[in-house]
Amino acid sequence: MNKNKTSISTTPIHDIDFSGLHWIEASAGSGKTFTLSSLMVRILLEQYLPRQVIATTFTRAAAAELKTRIRKRLQESQRFFDARRSFTEQENQVFAQQCSDPLQAKILGQFAHQVGYACERLKLVVDQLDELFVGTLDSFSQKLLREFAFESGKIEHAEITDQAKQYTRQLVHDILREWIQAQPQQLIDWLYISGELGRVDSYVEVVEKSLNFSNAQFKSVDVPTFSIVEFESALNQFVSTPSQHWEELQDYYLLDGAYYKLINKKAFASDRFHGIFTTGLPRIIQQIRTQGVHLYFDQRILKDIEVLFLDSKGKPRTSIFNKCDQHIQDSFYQHPMIVSLKNILETKLKIQKDLKQFNTSLQFYLCQEVKKRLPQLLQQHGETTFSQQIRTLAEALQGEQGQKFAAFVQNRYPLILVDEFQDTNQDQDDMLASIWRHPQRYGQSCMIMVGDRKQAIYGFRGGDMLTFIKAHQDVQQKAGKFYQLIHNQRSIQPLVEVVDALFQRQPDFGEQVIYYPVQAGHRPHPALIDHAQENPQPLRWLSIPEKQPAHEQVAWQIRQLLNQSAQGQLYFAESSGSRALIADDIAVLSKNHDGLDQVQHVLERLNIRVNRPAKRSVFDSQIAKDVAAVLTAILEPYHEAKLKRALLSRLFGLTLKQLVDLQAQADGLSQYILEFDHVRELWLARNFLTAWQYLLQRFAVWQTVVASQSRDNERVVVNLRHLTELLSQHSGQYQGAQNLYHWYMTQVQKPSDREWELERKLSTAAGVQLMTIHQSKGLEFKIVFLLNADGKHSEPNKQLNFSTVEQLNPQTQQLEAQRVIAIHDKDNLPQTDLDQHQLRLEAEQHRLWYVALTRASYRVYAVLQDHKGTSTTGLAFWKNQAEAFQHPASGEAVFLTECPKPIVSATPETVTELQALPLPQKRFYPRVRTSFTGLAQHLSRQQAKDLLAEYSGEQQAAEDEWQPLIPMTALSQGRDKLPWIQRQFPQGTHAGNFLHGIFEHLDFQQNDSWHYEIRRRFKNDDIYLWQQLLERYQQRSDLHVETTLEDCAVAEIQQWLTQILTTPIHGDFYLQQLEPAQHLAEFPFFMALSDQVFAVQRLHTLFKEYGLYMPEFNPAESARYLNGAIDLVYEHQGCFYIADYKSNYLGDSLQDYSALGIQQNMSQSSYWLQASIYLVALHRYLQTRLENYAIEQHLGGASYLYLRGMSAQAGFGSYYWRPEPEFILRLDAILGYTHVQNRVQKSA
Secondary structure, three states: OOOOHHHEEOOHHHHOOOOEEEEEEEOOOOOHHHHHHHHHHHHHHHOOOHHHEEEEEOOHHHHHHHHHHHHHHHHHHHHHHHOOOOOOHHHHHHHHHHOOOHHHHHHHHHOOOOHHHHHHHHHHHHHOHHHOEEEEHHHHHHHHHHHOHHHHOOOOOOEEOOOHHHHHHHHHHHHHHHHHHHOOHHHHHHHHHOOOOOOHHHHHHHHHHHHOOOOOEEOOOOOOOOOOHHHHHHHHHHHOOOHHHHHHOHHHHOOOOOOHHHEOOOOOOOOHHHHHHHHHHHHHHHHHHHHHHHHHHOOOOOHHHHHHHEOOOOOEOOOOEOOOOHHHHHHHHOOHHHHHHHHHHHHHHHHHHHHHHHHHHHHHHHHHHHHHHHHHHHHHOOEEOHHHHHHHHHHHOOHHHHHHHHHHHHHHOOEEEEOOHHHOOHHHHHHHHHHHOOOOOHHHOEEEEEEOHHHOOOHHHOOOHHHHHHHHHHHHHOOOEEEEEOEEOOOOHHHHHHHHHHHHOOOEEEOOEEOOOOEEOOOOOOEEEEOOEEOOOOEEEEEOOOOOOHHHHHHHHHHHHHHHHHOOOEEEEEOOEEEEOOHHHEEEEEOOHHHHHHHHHHHHHOOOOEEOOOOOEHHHOHHHHHHHHHHHHHHOOOOHHHHHHHHOOOOOOOOHHHHHHHHHOOOOOHHHHHHHHHHHHHHHHOOHHHHHHHHHHHOOHHHHHOOOOOOOHHHHHHHHHHHHHHHHHHHHHOOOHHHHHHHHHHHHHOHHHOHHHEOOOOOOOOOEEEEEHHHHOOOOEEEEEEOOOOOOOOOOOOOEEEEEEEEEOOOOOOEEEEEEEEEOOOOOOOHHHHHHHHHHHHHHHHHHHHHHHOOEEEEEEEEEOOOOOOOOOOOHHHHOOOOOOOOOOEEEOOOOOOOOOOOOOOOOOOOOOOOOOOOOOOOOOOOEEEOHHHHOOOOOHHHOOOOOOOOOOOOOOOOOOOOOOOOOHHHHOOOOEOOHHHHHOOOOHHHHHHHHHHHHHOOOOOOOOHHHHHHHHHHHHOHHHHHHHHHHHHOOOOOOOOOOHHHHHHHHHHHHHHHHHOOOOEOOEOHHHOOHHHEEEEEEEEEEOOOOOOOHHHHHHHHHHOOOOOOOOOOOOOEEEEEEEEEEEEEEOOEEEEEEEEOOOOOOEHHHHEHHHHHHHHHHOOHHHHHHHHHHHHHHHHHHHOOOOOHHHHEEEEEEEEHHHOOOOOOEOEEEEOOOHHHHHHHHHHOOOOOOOOOOOOOO
């Protein structure tokens, strides 16, 4: 923390200005979200629009909550200003000074003379709030790479994979196999037998951990030289020991030997020294002759030699003898036989050390190789990970071009707010610093960093306090401004004071984290009345006697609290009356799941409800395996074994006896086979959801899964609904039944890798909340029990060692601490590195217990299990500092010697009887969306009388545009030939999408930036199309030599655009006449349809009645919404029109694009349907937005612009259609329009 305390503000809502760098430290419970949402109101009111602002936080849930709070705060501020409209500036200033809300006081004082403006500005901001990006840093990096692909130079589009762990494991497997094949077989044998060569899974974890710190220095490991020659020589030398040497040592090892009494009897009790020479060493000689060097692996045999020279801790013995003359000892130690034995031990230990170092070097090699190869593997699959995406973005920000990109992003988003900054890793901070903390540009924008270093507890995910400290120093050096939230709003005053006093006993948490005093906030808290006392002893130490189970005592204490509540002795004195304490108010927190498991077991045995966050994937449930069996049977209905497995699942509920009886019948399984085959046909012909819903209803699955009385009924139903949603969602991404099936089976086979889809919370999820301290971060509870609050922390599986090194920063020319990671190996790492790792571990543990102790709002029970009171870990790190901790709000909890009997509340619980409605008898259609592309069949000229395959796939802007199957050049001979670019521009969906994108961003009247927009579109989104076009230009012979192909292509496309914009469309109107305010590009709509079965056939009949013939429409019985996007909506002379761009190729001559030719193509492509739907959507929109709307006066027609034929000549390239108003109204009725009162608003 900045030592200059006078420069630290405690009121950021009032003091902050939105330029430069700002650092806010927000202690636990200090109202951080309130502060951030208030700051965002000021940002959007005073300076920036939502589209210019970025807000990031650590999780998607936190991002969703923050955006909700921002919207609520904006709406509150809008209402606040609206109520002050009628007051004078002076009255507003006076009122502002009286406001208790710091935000209202600030903004009213600032806008006292502009209340009307503030109202309108806030209204605009609320309307545009969807343009405000609030998300994680990972999703923000994804947004940048997609939005600025051209500027970043990273134009390849990669999807975020959910197979990252599989890819890592695959690489570890492949690299390990390569490494093994490259080593001598003897080395591999010794590594494997000694246990130093693990399986693939044993290496995956350390590799994944290292990837979280890819930006840190990785300390290399030397590869040792492996040899067993010296060990083998030492063994042979010992075997060859002459009998004379044995005789020379008899005075030392025989019981009546002259020097035997001088042997240290504590080290060699029970005549062990005698036994080594008389029994042990002869046995070793015998085993050497039998096994040779492989004796190394028999640790039991060589134990006698180790005992001679090593103590019980494995350290060299200082002496074998008690006090005696030195020459007696020298004579023993220098004896050839003893030297030979010592040589055996030393060579054995060297092999042991070398094998261990080989394993360490192998782990290092795997980490480095996976780091290098993973990006390549992901690129091959067209995929990426969030971590890799951050690194890709960091690479794009390097160098001169990278800084241009950074400046571009900074200009587009001049303000960024980064929440939970203490959890930011080095890659993420490097990205942020390159854009918003660059030495030459940081003053041109605003960056607000918010966090609490005391809550940095995610070191295992890549969070590093060193990153936080270096960023803090960077902000200091750039004259940033610092703020601190010092009021705890979460907890009652006595609890705040006692916790504050405890932490002040040792404010140095380690890793430059210093605790600064906090005060109780002004948030009102109803008093907790305990036996007529108000908030007594909010911090209670629950000491567990030796050999007493802590989990049982915690459960008993919880029952005691609930009993007191039932007796009316423990309650909250709320303004509306007293409220009894309930199980939901209590939480039990632990560092690990083991303690929670034990507490849960006792609580459930006492019939106390438990609410515990899911810790397993929904794919790990039995119902997920049952769904897999049913999907397998659907795809292979004639495979009886697979069908039987499906019928025995929970979804069908047949018992084994029922299945046997069914097979014994004449029809056997034939009926099920036919039904499953029908479901398969539905899946293939329609979509997954239609088929699955049919199966669920046809076989009454929902009733079957809950047919028996079982405690897990709700869990099964929730999981089945969850799995149905996941399958439905991914059916769009994985086209085809086999692809979707393969995806699902992959999830079920490795559910531990699918933590992104944990089981959902049940509606009955209430009771005592059990969770780890990490899970509790950001939450608050009324009463908290902290398990093992003085327990020692151990790192059971040490894999990486963390240390630091001072290095010169080339930019600042100053020494800076840099993170260094290494494979943990205490035998090869310097002690200073090991000590640094231990200090880092202890510091994070201190922060973890800070988080734990600040979760409660009323009371904390700290469970202590060190009955001696000497512990210095956990909360004992503060409690046991110097003298005993004493405070009026702290005390010892009474230890219960027996389980309290349950006491039921005298107030009867109101039970509401629930009655389920009967299931509908008619067929169920899910509420899904459709579109013009989903309804229409598009026929080429060659297929005008054929029925095309049903539509499948995601709709794109130009998906309805067809290209002929045969060239039509021969039909165009002797006519006016179109320019080369209009004839040879590539055909198909990609070309159509490109032209749509150009017109979406084009200024119709100013062509200065057209060439840039054309290049940007090609390079960002259509690089393949660009390459295809350039290949065609290379075949031309009429180009000027001095003109590059790229310049020629851009110039001709720009000329084509000019002709399009000057082609008359209806009357003397052409697009170039439109001002920017007169038109909207890509106008989206989402239109509600009838709640009845969508009558597609009625549509067809209506079109035939008006002489419009098209192919039969695709069925869409389940459609309840119709969505789309109109290419262009424009206003001309008080009338509103639509236009649709088509890149369809009709021929090479101008005459091919006559009105008759376009009409024929519109019929073949069902464009009459598209135009009609778009006009109905515009009609509905104008009804609600335009005062005194009249369809005859205000609704124009539809212009279909066939771009290839538009050459600035009237009558060619476009077709204008304005149907009768009666047609639009009748179509509107068929689509399910119900008359509502117009919500007329004055048009702007």
